Amino acid sequence: MVxxxxxxxxxxxxxxxxxxxRNPQTTAQRVCLRISVPTWAPQRGGLSAPAWNGDTWExxxxxxxxxxxxxxxxxxxxxxxxxxxxxxxxxxxxxxxxATAQPEAILADLDAWSPxxxxxxxxx
Amino acid sequence: xxxAVSGGKGGVGKSTLSLNLGYELDAVIVDADxxxxxxxxxxxxxxxxxxxxxxxxxxxxxxxxxxxIRLLPCGxxxxxxxxxxxxxxxxxxxxxxxxxxxxxxxxxxxLAQDVGVELYSADVAVLVTMPNRVALHDAYRTRRLALxxxxxxxxxxxxxxxxxxxxxxxxxxxxxxxxxxxxxxxxADIAAAQAAGRPLRTESPTSPMLxxxxxxxxxxxxCERHLSGGIGVL
Numbered sequence: 001m002v003x004x005x006x007x008x009x010x011x012x013x014x015x016x017x018x019x020x021x022r023n024p025q026t027t028a029q030r031v032c033l034r035i036s037v038p039t040w041a042p043q044r045g046g047l048s049a050p051a052w053n054g055d056t057w058e059x060x061x062x063x064x065x066x067x068x069x070x071x072x073x074x075x076x077x078x079x080x081x082x083x084x085x086x087x088x089x090x091x092x093x094x095x096x097x098x099a100t101a102q103p104e105a106i107l108a109d110l111d112a113w114s115p116x117x118x119x120x121x122x123x124x
Numbered sequence: 125x126x127x128a129v130s131g132g133k134g135g136v137g138k139s140t141l142s143l144n145l146g147y148e149l150d151a152v153i154v155d156a157d158x159x160x161x162x163x164x165x166x167x168x169x170x171x172x173x174x175x176x177x178x179x180x181x182x183x184x185x186x187x188x189x190x191x192x193i194r195l196l197p198c199g200x201x202x203x204x205x206x207x208x209x210x211x212x213x214x215x216x217x218x219x220x221x222x223x224x225x226x227x228x229x230x231x232x233x234x235l236a237q238d239v240g241v242e243l244y245s246a247d248v249a250v251l252v253t254m255p256n257r258v259a260l261h262d263a264y265r266t267r268r269l270a271l272x273x274x275x276x277x278x279x280x281x282x283x284x285x286x287x288x289x290x291x292x293x294x295x296x297x298x299x300x301x302x303x304x305x306x307x308x309x310x311x312a313d314i315a316a317a318q319a320a321g322r323p324l325r326t327e328s329p330t331s332p333m334l335x336x337x338x339x340x341x342x343x344x345x346x347c348e349r350h351l352s353g354g355i356g357v358l
Binding site for chain 2: 106107
């Protein structure tokens with residue numbers, strides 16, 4: 001399973017919900033969440049952001065990794081949201097090995113650091 | 125809160141922004157450009173970042189007060205650069221953060237392991253770039269690396285703009301980078317303050333460009349509130 005944590009801030013009749021999805025397992029998981037309140041998903045260039053489709057959010061969370069999402073909802077504080085995020089499904093994702101490298105592996109893959117040739121010349 | 129000032133390309137104004145941001149945020153500035161340091165060298169008598177990374181000095185012992193800023197200067201020797209153990213950097217900046225609160229890391233140019241480790245050590249990255257294709261491309265690649273090592277982008281700075289070329293560029297860069305963009309114009313007062321090794325606010329307190337530094341500071345403080353709330357969404 002995955003751990004889903006959410007918090008909500010209210011301003012001017014709008015609820016701003018931030019959610020983190022943590023995958024404690026050792027394999028990547030494809031997570032699908034459904035939002036139980038009217039959902040204003042984030043927009044990018046006039047389209048819903050990647051991973052969003054109406055009131056559902058679906059994305060892959062790498063092993064031991066955490067992903068964040070956020071959305072707004074036209075709900076007053078008095079109508080208290082409770083927990084607006086429901087986990088629909090969690091399945092092992094099999095096609096995403098390359099996209100889920102750990103930061104340490106990414107750092108190890110970078111070019112080795114060394115002083116530039118420019119400074120070597122100046123020091124001679 | 126550890127802030128990495130990066131951007132890929134050299135000469136875009138990373139050190140200028142680091143110095144000013146360090147002053148505005150009351151942070152310790154770490155000159156982490158191990159081979160080509162260009163922030164003030166301090167008095168030059170005490171230990172520097174090379175010594176700290178080689179295990180010869182404690183991080184706090186190397187922090188100097190240079191005018192109105194607190195700085196961990198970098199050594200200027202090739203031997204020192206070679207003796208520096210990059211893997212120690214994360215531990216060093218975390219110790220500085222515990223003792224001083226905020227740390228600004230002035231990253232070198234390029235996308236090698238030194239920049240990678242510095243971005244990885246930070247809580248948030250500020251990308252500095254210029255309004256030209258090469259600089260924007262490098263900033264975008266730096267953004268990719270920062271996100272790969274799980275460091276969010278708090279702010280993007282379009283530096284050395286002319287007043288004419290910013291209009292529609294800001295929206296485009298903001299959409300591409302997914303972070304608020306601040307425009308800093310090319311101005312003599314900023315260059316003069318940097319040449320003196322001092323922040324713009326103390327050298328030229330009426331400069332209109334201070335508004336730009338204010339908006340970057342607010343963006344960082346907003347990130348700080350998010351992070352301290354335990355939610356990693358910006």
